[in-house]
Amino acid sequence: MRVALFVPCFIDAFFPQVGVATLELLERFGVSVDYPLDQTCCGQPMANNGCQADAAATEALFLKNFSGYDYVVAPSASCTHHIRKHFDAIPQTEAVTQLRARTFEIVEFLHDVLKVEAFPWAEFPHKVGLHNSCSALRALKTASISEIAGESFSKPLALLSKVKGLTTALPARPDECCGFGGTFSVFEEPVSARMGYDKVRDFAQTEVEYVVSADSSCLMHQQGCAERLGLGMKFIHIVEILNGARA
Amino acid sequence: MSRVDHAGLSAKFLAAEANAEFHDRRLWDLRMKRDQQMAMIPEWQDLRDRASAIKEHTLSQLDRYLEEFEANATKNGATVHWARDAAEHNEIVHRLLSERGVRTLVKSKSMLTEECEMRPYLEARGIKVIETDLGERIQQLDDEPPSHIVIPAVHKLRGDVSKVFARTIGSEPGNDDIHYLAKSQRDDTRPYFLDAEAGMTGGNFIVAETGAVVTVTNEGNADLSANVPKLYIACVGIEKLVPRLADLAIFIRLLSRSAIGSPISQYTSHFRKARAGGEMHIVLVDNGRSARLGMADFWTSLKCIRCGACMNTCPVYRRSGGLSYRAVYAGPIGAIIDPTFDLKKFSALPFASTMNGSCTDVCPVKINIHEQIYAWRRVIAEQRQLPFVKREAMRIAGRIFSSPKLYRLALKLTRLANNGLPRFAIYTMLNPWGHHREVPAPPVETFNAWYRANRGGRR
Numbered sequence: 154m155r156v157a158l159f160v161p162c163f164i165d166a167f168f169p170q171v172g173v174a175t176l177e178l179l180e181r182f183g184v185s186v187d188y189p190l191d192q193t194c195c196g197q198p199m200a201n202n203g204c205q206a207d208a209a210a211t212e213a214l215f216l217k218n219f220s221g222y223d224y225v226v227a228p229s230a231s232c233t234h235h236i237r238k239h240f241d242a243i244p245q246t247e248a249v250t251q252l253r254a255r256t257f258e259i260v261e262f263l264h265d266v267l268k269v270e271a272f273p274w275a276e277f278p279h280k281v282g283l284h285n286s287c288s289a290l291r292a293l294k295t296a297s298i299s300e301i302a303g304e305s306f307s308k309p310l311a312l313l314s315k316v317k318g319l320t321t322a323l324p325a326r327p328d329e330c331c332g333f334g335g336t337f338s339v340f341e342e343p344v345s346a347r348m349g350y351d352k353v354r355d356f357a358q359t360e361v362e363y364v365v366s367a368d369s370s371c372l373m374h375q376q377g378c379a380e381r382l383g384l385g386m387k388f389i390h391i392v393e394i395l396n397g398a399r400a
Numbered sequence: 401m402s403r404v405d406h407a408g409l410s411a412k413f414l415a416a417e418a419n420a421e422f423h424d425r426r427l428w429d430l431r432m433k434r435d436q437q438m439a440m441i442p443e444w445q446d447l448r449d450r451a452s453a454i455k456e457h458t459l460s461q462l463d464r465y466l467e468e469f470e471a472n473a474t475k476n477g478a479t480v481h482w483a484r485d486a487a488e489h490n491e492i493v494h495r496l497l498s499e500r501g502v503r504t505l506v507k508s509k510s511m512l513t514e515e516c517e518m519r520p521y522l523e524a525r526g527i528k529v530i531e532t533d534l535g536e537r538i539q540q541l542d543d544e545p546p547s548h549i550v551i552p553a554v555h556k557l558r559g560d561v562s563k564v565f566a567r568t569i570g571s572e573p574g575n576d577d578i579h580y581l582a583k584s585q586r587d588d589t590r591p592y593f594l595d596a597e598a599g600m601t602g603g604n605f606i607v608a609e610t611g612a613v614v615t616v617t618n619e620g621n622a623d624l625s626a627n628v629p630k631l632y633i634a635c636v637g638i639e640k641l642v643p644r645l646a647d648l649a650i651f652i653r654l655l656s657r658s659a660i661g662s663p664i665s666q667y668t669s670h671f672r673k674a675r676a677g678g679e680m681h682i683v684l685v686d687n688g689r690s691a692r693l694g695m696a697d698f699w700t701s702l703k704c705i706r707c708g709a710c711m712n713t714c715p716v717y718r719r720s721g722g723l724s725y726r727a728v729y730a731g732p733i734g735a736i737i738d739p740t741f742d743l744k745k746f747s748a749l750p751f752a753s754t755m756n757g758s759c760t761d762v763c764p765v766k767i768n769i770h771e772q773i774y775a776w777r778r779v780i781a782e783q784r785q786l787p788f789v790k791r792e793a794m795r796i797a798g799r800i801f802s803s804p805k806l807y808r809l810a811l812k813l814t815r816l817a818n819n820g821l822p823r824f825a826i827y828t829m830l831n832p833w834g835h836h837r838e839v840p841a842p843p844v845e846t847f848n849a850w851y852r853a854n855r856g857g858r859r
Contacts, residue, residue, distance in 0.1 A: 203780055340832075
């Protein structure tokens, strides 16, 4: 199995420990991981703003870096969603459609592909609140949502339940968007910040020590809000916990 | 028309803390009630599939069904008029009223007449128009458009309503008891039903098979508007059609549950013909709908039954208020309809979204709202309607991200700026991020640098 690691630009720049944890975690399960050194971004920032032409060269570079692998794995539902559902600024050749189908977000890769049974090294004796990004929830469907009635399930919670000592708490609005939204966070700053404030206050009500998510972008936004509000909780990516991070 | 500044108007909305807090809580409460109703109907998802299929089928043969409707409505004794656009609609309505010497028109809520800007048109021609539904009346008296398609004054607190009524209809100043305020409005409005020479309603549905106009309401003002005055005019968009009476049942089950989380509304009325001695006219309005029907990416927005569920669930709408969209239709459904009226003016609205997708999942007729929002962004960029700053930012980002060298250089410069600049410079100069949020502290090295150092650049 040839697996390439995609470390999205903002994780590369601001949360390198998330990239390291993803790499180490995959290696713990015997996966041989390549990290193409020339990788940058998946093209989502431009494409989400409608700028297809500006996204094309970035998508072409992504294809060059990542084609030919059995799987591309990224610690980001948001970027995975872009690649799987929207990566169409370049011609849809066989190589592109294969790349899109073979790109996985780390939680679904662990849960659905590796079918991980245990994380013996992981212990996190803390009360955590899980934040599922909208891409994870409503696009990749890694958990059930309150808008649709049906059997409830959660792949991230299923993974976290295998971590020793970890307990979870549910906020009042568990699947409300936190307001990051990419460039929305800057161009619609007032609403974005308000949504972030409401989100972290909702978590604060449950007295969690940590907010955990599979998306660092949501965490970066929420952490920025929580710090400004003086709320004490901490923020951590799910792979860090699964890889055995201690507080 | 200049571009609507949704972000700026949102900031104003949020500055009124009590209103903003209530607005979010009230609409979220409706979303929760909608969820509870959904949970009681095991076949909910099946109903959504059927409703969507019926609407898509009807829209694909709209001409045939519209003619069937016209034939059956005419057989019932109503007169059907066809309006190509808002101007024709207003002319038809004005002609009907002026030919009969009507001076006062009572009406029940209709988003279509808002869309046609009918009230100012008629008032400029000497006809008094009285909104009779509570929310719509509050907005009329306050000289504001509705902020929500189902709950027009949801952005107002009871104290705001008390002030409006004290100023306009002589209610007791300072009395903000809800029952008192509702009664004051009713006492003020009811006499108009007896005086008015004409009544008007919109239509939630029209049924081809029966030729009926169907309204779904709670206050009963549609029934009074249609039945008390001699002349009854119903104004309906051509997309409101369903083929058969049996089809309607599906939509009635979905509508109130989706809209306000109640199993059914107080009144579901089928108007087929005028009362004895009266006249019934139906104005079928296109006003851009046919053009929308021809848009490959956007035609399914015509399935909309105007329940407002997408607005209630939308975290952006809840925190910016309907008036911040400066459009007849606010919220997610507005973001995908409004650009068809004026692309430039409404070009910011598809960006007033985090693309969270909740709207699509609550939509009872399964409109892929958030995907259409995404598609509109492409149209807006292609039509060069993005603000200059964003357009340039994306052009530069596209160049940086497509070159590993430029990308590495840009990260280096960002780190220098974040580490080297004093706090006040980061928080005032860089971008709006820091107005309400802390900027993340840059770590000692990027992942890429870590990998090169620790894994020897192995590929």
